Amino acid sequence: MRLGGRLGGAIDILRDIENRRRPVADALKDWGLAHRFAGSGDRAAIGNIVYDALRMRLSHAFLMDDDAPTALAYAVLIRQWGLSPEALSAEFADDRFAPPLLTEANLSALSSRNLDDAPLHVQGDIPDWIQPSFETAFGEDWLTEAKALAERPTLDLRANTLKASREKVVKALDRSGAVPAPIARNGVRIPAGEGASRLPNVTAELSFQKGWFEVQDEGSQIVADLVHPPEHAQVLDFCAGGGGKTLAMAAAMNNKGQVHAYDADRKRLAPIVERLRRAGTRNVQVHDDVRQLDALKEKLDVVLVDAPCTGTGTWRRRPDTKWRLTSRNLEERVAQQQEALGEASAFVKPGGSLVYVTCSVLPEENERQIERFCGEHPAFSAEAVTDEWNTLFGADTPRPRSRDGRMLTLTPASTETDGFFFCRMRRASAI
Numbered sequence: 001m002r003l004g005g006r007l008g009g010a011i012d013i014l015r016d017i018e019n020r021r022r023p024v025a026d027a028l029k030d031w032g033l034a035h036r037f038a039g040s041g042d043r044a045a046i047g048n049i050v051y052d053a054l055r056m057r058l059s060h061a062f063l064m065d066d067d068a069p070t071a072l073a074y075a076v077l078i079r080q081w082g083l084s085p086e087a088l089s090a091e092f093a094d095d096r097f098a099p100p101l102l103t104e105a106n107l108s109a110l111s112s113r114n115l116d117d118a119p120l121h122v123q124g125d126i127p128d129w130i131q132p133s134f135e136t137a138f139g140e141d142w143l144t145e146a147k148a149l150a151e152r153p154t155l156d157l158r159a160n161t162l163k164a165s166r167e168k169v170v171k172a173l174d175r176s177g178a179v180p181a182p183i184a185r186n187g188v189r190i191p192a193g194e195g196a197s198r199l200p201n202v203t204a205e206l207s208f209q210k211g212w213f214e215v216q217d218e219g220s221q222i223v224a225d226l227v228h229p230p231e232h233a234q235v236l237d238f239c240a241g242g243g244g245k246t247l248a249m250a251a252a253m254n255n256k257g258q259v260h261a262y263d264a265d266r267k268r269l270a271p272i273v274e275r276l277r278r279a280g281t282r283n284v285q286v287h288d289d290v291r292q293l294d295a296l297k298e299k300l301d302v303v304l305v306d307a308p309c310t311g312t313g314t315w316r317r318r319p320d321t322k323w324r325l326t327s328r329n330l331e332e333r334v335a336q337q338q339e340a341l342g343e344a345s346a347f348v349k350p351g352g353s354l355v356y357v358t359c360s361v362l363p364e365e366n367e368r369q370i371e372r373f374c375g376e377h378p379a380f381s382a383e384a385v386t387d388e389w390n391t392l393f394g395a396d397t398p399r400p401r402s403r404d405g406r407m408l409t410l411t412p413a414s415t416e417t418d419g420f421f422f423c424r425m426r427r428a429s430a431i
């Protein structure tokens, strides 16, 4: 396909997402099924246009004075891919699959408008109602943080040290441009690429089938690493989901001790079994019924609550969720987080620790939850993790955001990762 056909395909998909309010991955998949002639390069280019358009939807619409899918998709090629309107007109002149050219109104807006004149939430490409939360979270840096959440993400992997070293994984994937990740000890990073460039399908690699690595954002690896249970510890991953952090902790414990993986949703938990097998993990017990945990009450050294959240920290990867999020969703997640924290805390032994993690950057889901939980449970108090950070990652690595060294927020702007929150609370020892 030529660029015109790819742009047309991206516009159709953006329209589908807008009209039917459906997840971007579903819309892309359906388009692929209905256009089987499109090659993998075409699909990658179309996917890039769609994702880039959604990441910067508000600023594109402002500069085009138009929020229709055609204007957004053109804005990607002009603002993000560096093509000029004139070059696009010339390219599309003899391409019968190309979409209509930009209107005079679009062209005139593009040449006369300046993003500095736009409202701040438009400059940062975030929903207006969420701006106050960003201001609270990041102070005067909030716009920089919001803009970084609208960039393309890297593809991050975690070398599974039960089967391969990071060096071995980097070597196996050197054709893909893999390099050691900047912070996480076992992280491997494949750069985001520009324009139509396609990220490699790493899960098709033999080294993946052999269990040498997992696909996991570096931020997720860092927070799993910061849990840092001693090798022989008894750990509960209370919101284990598909097991991303369970696998990382189990490998860090060198297949020793015991990680109990539980999730209230059996369907989310199901993939963990195959992932544990591929990774060669032998220190994990999977529980799909909360009653199976009864015997563990007040017994565990470490309990991790990787809580359900709005996912604002993952907006680079799932930009469609940025525009679907409502204040009601946020309230629902906050209530679920309180419930999960309360339930999980019952398993922490005196002197043990309760670790709270989200992939959100909003204070309502992070600092406020810790303050509230510790207020209601005076036996628990947040601990500083600065020394642990230095020991694990070195003192000269990029720093997460933190006001007190106890509650950490990783962000694309500060640590070049997805947004993640981490806090460890220690339960007082019995007297």
Ligand SMILES: C[S@@+](CC[C@H](N)C(=O)[O-])C[C@H]1O[C@@H](n2cnc3c(N)ncnc32)[C@H](O)[C@@H]1O
Binding pocket: 238, 239, 240, 241, 242, 243, 244, 245, 246, 262, 263, 264, 265, 268, 306, 307, 308, 309, 336, 339, 340, 343
């Ligand atoms: C952020 S996801 C977990 C991701 C996973 N830890 C990983 O690293 O791949 C949050 C999970 O919490 C689960 N969950 C929500 N409320 C829960 C509760 N009260 N008890 C246990 N699990 C819960 C959800 O089903 C969801 O799978």
